Amino acid sequence: MRSMDVAERRARLAVRHRLAALARTDAVTDIVRSLVVLHATDPATVFLSVGARSVAAEPRHVEKALYDDRTLLRMLAMRRTMFVAPTELVPVLQGSCADALAHKQRRTYGRFLEQAGVTDGDALAWLADVEAETHRALLARGAATGAQLSKEVPRLRTQVNTAPDKAYSKPTGITTWVLVILGCEGRIVRGRPNGSWTSSQYTWSPMESWLPEGVTALPAEAARTELVRRWLYAFGPAPVADIKWWTGWTLGEVRKALAGLDTVEVDLDGITGLLLADDLEPVPAPDPWVALLPALDPTPMGWQSRDWYLGPHAPALFDRNGNIGPTIWSDGRIIGGWAQRSDGEIVYRLLEDVGSDATTLIDAEVARTAAWYGDVRAIPRFRTPLERELTA
Numbered sequence: 001m002r003s004m005d006v007a008e009r010r011a012r013l014a015v016r017h018r019l020a021a022l023a024r025t026d027a028v029t030d031i032v033r034s035l036v037v038l039h040a041t042d043p044a045t046v047f048l049s050v051g052a053r054s055v056a057a058e059p060r061h062v063e064k065a066l067y068d069d070r071t072l073l074r075m076l077a078m079r080r081t082m083f084v085a086p087t088e089l090v091p092v093l094q095g096s097c098a099d100a101l102a103h104k105q106r107r108t109y110g111r112f113l114e115q116a117g118v119t120d121g122d123a124l125a126w127l128a129d130v131e132a133e134t135h136r137a138l139l140a141r142g143a144a145t146g147a148q149l150s151k152e153v154p155r156l157r158t159q160v161n162t163a164p165d166k167a168y169s170k171p172t173g174i175t176t177w178v179l180v181i182l183g184c185e186g187r188i189v190r191g192r193p194n195g196s197w198t199s200s201q202y203t204w205s206p207m208e209s210w211l212p213e214g215v216t217a218l219p220a221e222a223a224r225t226e227l228v229r230r231w232l233y234a235f236g237p238a239p240v241a242d243i244k245w246w247t248g249w250t251l252g253e254v255r256k257a258l259a260g261l262d263t264v265e266v267d268l269d270g271i272t273g274l275l276l277a278d279d280l281e282p283v284p285a286p287d288p289w290v291a292l293l294p295a296l297d298p299t300p301m302g303w304q305s306r307d308w309y310l311g312p313h314a315p316a317l318f319d320r321n322g323n324i325g326p327t328i329w330s331d332g333r334i335i336g337g338w339a340q341r342s343d344g345e346i347v348y349r350l351l352e353d354v355g356s357d358a359t360t361l362i363d364a365e366v367a368r369t370a371a372w373y374g375d376v377r378a379i380p381r382f383r384t385p386l387e388r389e390l391t392a
């Protein structure tokens with residue numbers, strides 16, 4: 001069995017994730033491809049993840065890729081999480097994750113509708129009819145917000161109390177439910193938000209406005225195999241448990257996906273990892289580098305087993321739900337955290353001594369990050385202990 005030590009894994013991370021200077025680029029869509037997808041639960045993460053890996057790109061270049069060139073789009077996929085993906089990957093995400101998610105969400109919402117007595121007939125049929133009416137309204141308009149659609153489709157204003165026996169529960173409209181289902185099915189897509197690049201108040205558009213032929217259908221197993229192949233190239237070598245965690249699939253689904261790939265086992269300091277069989281060549285270590293990565297960046301959120309790059313710093317950098325905050329990286333490991341204060345200043349704290357040369361590089365990245373923000377202020381959606389301390 002080939003062995004791969006921590007230093008080699010860190011060199012792969014530096015190059016494959018475009019964090020070392022030699023690997024950075026201003027091609028926004030190429031950056032996203034390098035990481036398979038970008039986390040987009042927090043809209044600012046998308047922009048800051050690109051900024052950290054670029055040379056001279058600006059937020060407007062990310063907006064151009066998303067809304068003008070439309071080489072990227074937002075969608076729910078693995079673990080019911082929002083991602084930004086290259087459009088050519090959408091069929092893979094659709095077949096491997098989103099189709100099953102749409103089915104699950106429809107069953108859940110249909111059960112709530114049935115319990116609330118919204119219709120005397122088949123709740124799922126009623127919901128499907130509302131979905132179809134909403135889709136037709138959006139096709140007619142070309143783009144619309146949820147509020148605009150609810151004015152044209154009165155049934156979207158239906159109120160449902162999902163937990164009537166709980167004091168904290170209150171009725172909620174079903175507009176978001178319907179839009180989530182249509183989005184998961186690949187029939188509509190989140191467009192340009194109302195506001196800056198930190199806003200999540202999206203307009204919606206028909207999928208055909210991004211993909212004129214719609215989403216190509218792929219069998220689930222084939223789609224899962226292709227997604228794992230891309231993940232292994234970007235994040236491998238890694239144990240099977242990391243693939244299971246990142247995808248949110250069952251262990252059986254992961255093993256079926258792997259069966260369609262030519263992989264080899266690799267010894268990772270006593271842990272067995274997997275790597276694509278044609279990807280065994282060592283990746284030379286790049287020159288020393290540092291990077292400021294935002295909260296929920298796909299690099300630290302790419303693995304479940306994180307000791308080889310995180311060390312003992314989890315209590316300061318993660319919230320109670322497993323969401324990571326802004327981090328400082330040096331040569332493939334996390335060495336500290338950073339934050340943006342209300343006046344725009346970027347402040348940081350190192351959690352280990354890295355020497356004056358690395359500190360000089362960090363200060364340069366701090367200045368670059370501040371320039372990327374400009375006049376925009378963005379508090380992470382999920383706040384972590386160190387980020388809170390730095391902005392107190």
